[in-house]
Amino acid sequence: MRPEDGREVKSSVRPPRPMAAKRTAQAVWEHDLLRGHGTVKGTSGALPSMGISWSSRTEAPGGNTSPEELLAAAHAACFSMALSAGLGRQQKPPERISVTATATFDKVGDGWKVTSMELSVVGKVPGISATDFEAAAKAAGDGCPISGALKGNVPISVQAKLE
Numbered sequence: 001m002r003p004e005d006g007r008e009v010k011s012s013v014r015p016p017r018p019m020a021a022k023r024t025a026q027a028v029w030e031h032d033l034l035r036g037h038g039t040v041k042g043t044s045g046a047l048p049s050m051g052i053s054w055s056s057r058t059e060a061p062g063g064n065t066s067p068e069e070l071l072a073a074a075h076a077a078c079f080s081m082a083l084s085a086g087l088g089r090q091q092k093p094p095e096r097i098s099v100t101a102t103a104t105f106d107k108v109g110d111g112w113k114v115t116s117m118e119l120s121v122v123g124k125v126p127g128i129s130a131t132d133f134e135a136a137a138k139a140a141g142d143g144c145p146i147s148g149a150l151k152g153n154v155p156i157s158v159q160a161k162l163e
Contacts, residue, residue: 025042087123
């Protein structure tokens, strides 16, 4: 904004803070745990209805998904964004980041639990050393919101390498 004398005046009005983002998914289950089945879908339209079953969690997927696969997908997506943001702050924007997340679901005592999350990232980042890329990946693993949701409950490991 420039008053009549032409000097620059900064506005003291801040843009409104965006509202918290809420994302919703729906699941439907029919019958008992061992022989039953269900579906899960996102409400945005981007995550289509997918089959779920107990056997897809503990045996072969058989074309179905599982909560653990969805958790791994969420973590891979979140981590890739966090790493991209961190590299951008270092003035080393990535050309490509490929993340594989593996959630392990195992029997612990009398129950079942997600026992670990392994993140493996391969990046194509011009002008960065392998050491600096590994440090950026570790920072992303600590700063990603999905990592934060898991922290203290599930051990998270990060392996990083450059193309």
